[in-house]
Each structure stands twice: as structure tokens, then as C-alpha cells.
Amino acid sequence: xxxxxxxxxxxxxxxxxxxxxxxxxxxxxxxxxxxxxxxxxxxxxxxxxxxxxxxxxxxxxxxxxxxxxxxxxxxxxxxxxxxxxxxxxxxxxxxxxxxxxxxxxxxxxxxxxx
Amino acid sequence: xxxxxxxxxxxxxxxxxxxxxxxxxxxxxxxxxxxxxxxxxxxxxxxxxxxxxxxxxxxxxxxxxxxxxxxxxxxxxxxxxxxxxxxxxxxxxxxxxxxxxxxxxxxxxxxxxxxx
Numbered sequence: 544x545x546x547x548x549x550x551x552x553x554x555x556x557x558x559x560x561x562x563x564x565x566x567x568x569x570x571x572x573x574x575x576x577x578x579x580x581x582x583x584x585x586x587x588x589x590x591x592x593x594x595x596x597x598x599x600x601x602x603x604x605x606x607x608x609x610x611x612x613x614x615x616x617x618x619x620x621x622x623x624x625x626x627x628x629x630x631x632x633x634x635x636x637x638x639x640x641x642x643x644x645x646x647x648x649x650x651x652x653x654x655x656x657x
Numbered sequence: 658x659x660x661x662x663x664x665x666x667x668x669x670x671x672x673x674x675x676x677x678x679x680x681x682x683x684x685x686x687x688x689x690x691x692x693x694x695x696x697x698x699x700x701x702x703x704x705x706x707x708x709x710x711x712x713x714x715x716x717x718x719x720x721x722x723x724x725x726x727x728x729x730x731x732x733x734x735x736x737x738x739x740x741x742x743x744x745x746x747x748x749x750x751x752x753x754x755x756x757x758x759x760x761x762x763x764x765x766x767x768x769x770x771x772x773x
Contacts, residue, residue, distance in 0.1 A: 584745075587749075589763075643753050
């Protein structure tokens with residue numbers, strides 16, 4: 544069975560600064576990886592996903608993530624954040640040859656200060 | 658636009674009074690999920706339908722039931738809500754094209770349940 548670790552429960556950052564939200568996973572097989580964003584009182588929205596191919600994945604709102612198989616990581620980055628990026632971010636993993644049910648991390652709250 | 662719709666967005670019920678939350682989708686996805694999300698926590702999967710097949714998570718209380726009368730609609734019934742059931746309930750869909758393949762999950766906006 545797969546698992547996901549988001550070590551940072553909260554990441555405060557100033558507007559226009561770069562940010563990295565960390566995600567590590569554990570699985571014995573090939574995986575699919577996802578980052579979702581959740582704004583207050585809303586559902587989750589897909590930011591980006593890695594299924595196969597290029598390890599650098601670009602998503603919406605200027606976010607990108609890099610799949611690192613050797614480090615079992617899928618960290619999310621943005622070079623310059625905006626106030627509107629303040630939200631909860633969830634990393635999720637599913638096994639490509641196994642269950643289609645993803646496992647979610649606990650989430651990281653990104654707080655962007657002016 | 659194709660989407661996942663949840664009604665109502667906010668639901669207030671009394672302790673022990675049955676409540677039904679609804680979800681509809683225009684994506685024609687074959688998999689539908691119900692999640693419970695409490696404050697500052699990850700969504701917790703309650704159950705899901707793969708086509709018409711119902712799949713219950715082992716730790717989902719019997720108090721929670723679900724119905725999927727057709728591809729587009731799915732309902733969450735809470736038979737006797739307790740104070741601990743107050744949460745955001747999220748419906749999601751996905752399209753599983755091949756056995757073992759996982760596609761993106763599309764989430765509705767959620768229903769926030771308050772239990773008085």
C-alpha cells in the first residue's frame with residue numbers, strides 16, 4: 544500500500560517570494576502523483592499530475608513539480624507567489640498497476656503575507 | 658461546462674435527524690466517491706462506486722449509507738447524525754479507463770454539515 548508524507552503543516556511566505564511545498568511518498572510499485580489545491584469552503588482542484596514521461600510537470604497558476612524517483616519525492620514549487628495562492632495544498636499518490644484509489648497527504652497550508 | 662455539483666452547500670440538522678446530501682455530475686465518469694473532511698485534515702474516503710458496484714471503506718460507520726441510482730447522481734445518507742459527524746462532505750468523480758488506471762479526481766464544492 545502507498546503512503547504520502549507532507550512534512551510541513553504550514554508554510555508562511557511573503558508575496559513575490561518563491562515557495563516549495565514538500566511531498567514524499569512510499570510505494571513498492573510505479574505511482575501516479577497529484578497536487579490539489581483547496582481554497583476555503585471549496586472542493587479540491589487539480590494543480591498538476593505526473594503519470595509518466597517528463598519528470599518536470601507544469602500545472603495551473605504558475606506551479607510546477609518535479610518527480611524524483613530515487614528520493615521518492617514530488618515537491619511543488621512556484622517562483623513567485625501571490626496573495627491569492629493562500630490555500631491548502633494536498634499531495635496524493637496512487638499505484639499505476641494497483642488500486643485506482645488515491646492516498647492523500649495531510650495537507651500543507653500555504654499562507655502568503657503582503 | 659462539465660462539472661460536479663453538490664447540494665446543498667450548507668446543511669444544518671439536529672442531532673439524530675436523518676439527512677441526505679446529493680451529488681450530480683455531467684462528466685459521465687464511472688467512479689464516484691464520498692469523502693469526509695474535518696477542519697485542517699485530509700479528506701477521508703467513506704466509500705465509492707465503481708460503476709454500480711458499491712465499495713465501503715472498512716472504517717466507515719454504519720451510520721453512513723450511499724445510493725447511486727444512475728451514472729449522474731449519488732447520495733450520501735446519514736441516518737442518525739452525531740456531533741462528531743459535523744464536517745465538510747466532498748463528492749468526487751473519476752474515469753477509470755482500464756483496470757488499475759487512475760485518472761484525475763474532479764471534486765464538487767462540498768457540503769458543510771452542521772449538527773446542532
